Amino acid sequence: xxGDSIDVLEFNKKLKTWYLRNHRxxxxxxxxxxxxxxxxxxxxxxxxxxxxxxxxxxxVTAYPTVEALAGADEKDVLRLWQGLGYYSRARNMHxxxxxxxxxxxxxxxxxxxxxxxxKGLGAYTAAAIASFAFNEVVPAIDGNVYRVMARxxxxxxxxxxxxxxxxxxxxxxxxxxxSDPATYNQAMIEFGAIQCVPVSPDxxxxxxxxxxxxxxxxxxxxxxxxxxxxxxxxxxxxYFILEDQGRLALKERTGKDIWKGLYDFPGIETAxxxxxxxxxxxxxxxxxxxxxxxxxxxxxxYIHILTHQxxxxxxxxxxxxxxLHPGVSEELSDNLSFYAPEEVETLPKxxxxxxxxxxxxxx
DNA sequence: GACACGTGGTG
DNA sequence: TCACCAAGTGT
Numbered sequence: 001x002x003g004d005s006i007d008v009l010e011f012n013k014k015l016k017t018w019y020l021r022n023h024r025x026x027x028x029x030x031x032x033x034x035x036x037x038x039x040x041x042x043x044x045x046x047x048x049x050x051x052x053x054x055x056x057x058x059x060v061t062a063y064p065t066v067e068a069l070a071g072a073d074e075k076d077v078l079r080l081w082q083g084l085g086y087y088s089r090a091r092n093m094h095x096x097x098x099x100x101x102x103x104x105x106x107x108x109x110x111x112x113x114x115x116x117x118x119k120g121l122g123a124y125t126a127a128a129i130a131s132f133a134f135n136e137v138v139p140a141i142d143g144n145v146y147r148v149m150a151r152x153x154x155x156x157x158x159x160x161x162x163x164x165x166x167x168x169x170x171x172x173x174x175x176x177x178x179s180d181p182a183t184y185n186q187a188m189i190e191f192g193a194i195q196c197v198p199v200s201p202d203x204x205x206x207x208x209x210x211x212x213x214x215x216x217x218x219x220x221x222x223x224x225x226x227x228x229x230x231x232x233x234x235x236x237x238x239y240f241i242l243e244d245q246g247r248l249a250l251k252e253r254t255g256k257d258i259w260k261g262l263y264d265f266p267g268i269e270t271a272x273x274x275x276x277x278x279x280x281x282x283x284x285x286x287x288x289x290x291x292x293x294x295x296x297x298x299x300x301x302y303i304h305i306l307t308h309q310x311x312x313x314x315x316x317x318x319x320x321x322x323x324l325h326p327g328v329s330e331e332l333s334d335n336l337s338f339y340a341p342e343e344v345e346t347l348p349k350x351x352x353x354x355x356x357x358x359x360x361x362x363x
Numbered sequence: 364g365a366c367a368c369g370t371g372g373t374g
Numbered sequence: 375t376c377a378c379c380a381a382g383t384g385t
Contacts, residue, residue: 085369
């Protein structure tokens with residue numbers, strides 16, 4: 001399942017050897033105290049070690065135990081957190097400290113499943129605490145681990161999607177050392193943090209460079225895959241429905257834009273929802289034909305949602321006077337042609353175009 | 364499942 | 375300058 005090229009035992013041996021030789025000494029690695037491990041994990045969420053370490057030291061000094069933290073005022077906790085960002089981490093941590101004292105006699109639950117029920121502890125943090133403090137055999141998969149796994153095993157699943165996460169988790173469960181899960185997890189994280197770094201990793205000194213998929217295929221930069229959260233963009237389109245005795249002018253979309261290969265109407269795009277008469281008349285098909293026909297604004301605006309675009313669309317119906325066709329289409333545009341209703345029905349069109357024609361009782 | 368949540372570092 | 379990111383979680 002991991003691919004025939006990589007043996008689990010061998011992988012673990014190499015990883016552990018690398019870790020014992022290369023890992024950094026970090027204060028929260030010197031303890032098995034679940035409270036301190038928890039503190040460090042919360043602080044390090046989406047936060048660099050260099051930035052979080054001073055906060056960890058201050059918190060341990062100010063609140064050495066979960067009881068001490070539970071006894072603090074929230075505003076003092078937030079004050080100590082000041083500058084770290086993501087302040088809900090501090091509020092949740094304080095809330096959870098009180099819960100642990102009140103409900104669990106100040107003792108941390110010892111399994112990832114139980115830990116994950118606590119506020120501020122998700123899958124990663126729960127697994128990390130269970131593993132580091134209680135030696136539970138459960139993979140702690142953070143951003144570093146996703147990167148390491150994606151590259152070594154050539155996994156292209158989106159690490160931000162639930163399906164992708166499950167895939168990584170399934171593989172990690174096969175991979176984790178059952179004899180020393182804590183070191184395995186620390187090693188995977190540390191390996192990602194200082195060897196298998198996001199940008200320009202030094203693969204020449206990597207112990208896995210004989211088996212690493214990303215190295216062998218030179219796709220380190222492409223892994224892991226994180227689906228881009230492309231902002232939905234607003235676009236404002238104005239379509240002109242040119243009608244010549246029942247026939248409509250349509251053209252095939254050929255560009256790199258949306259709806260390639262489908263047929264729609266001529267039109268313009270504007271920067272905002274507002275369109276001035278100048279916009280409509282200036283350098284476009286409507287300007288050329290308007291004097292030859294009757295313009296009817298279709299007041300109802302259409303909203304059409306694409307994956308990364310929100311189209312705000314207005315239609316303008318232009319009834320051309322008889323006798324213009326043929327000839328008009330050639331004058332207006334190369335690929336613009338007039339089609340009878342039966343033909344319009346047959347042409348492939350965006351559903352938006354189909355909708356407006358049915359709304360207008362044309363189809 | 365998308366989005367908000369913070370700050371400082373990096374190319 | 376600025377997008378992108380760094381040991382994620384809650385809604």
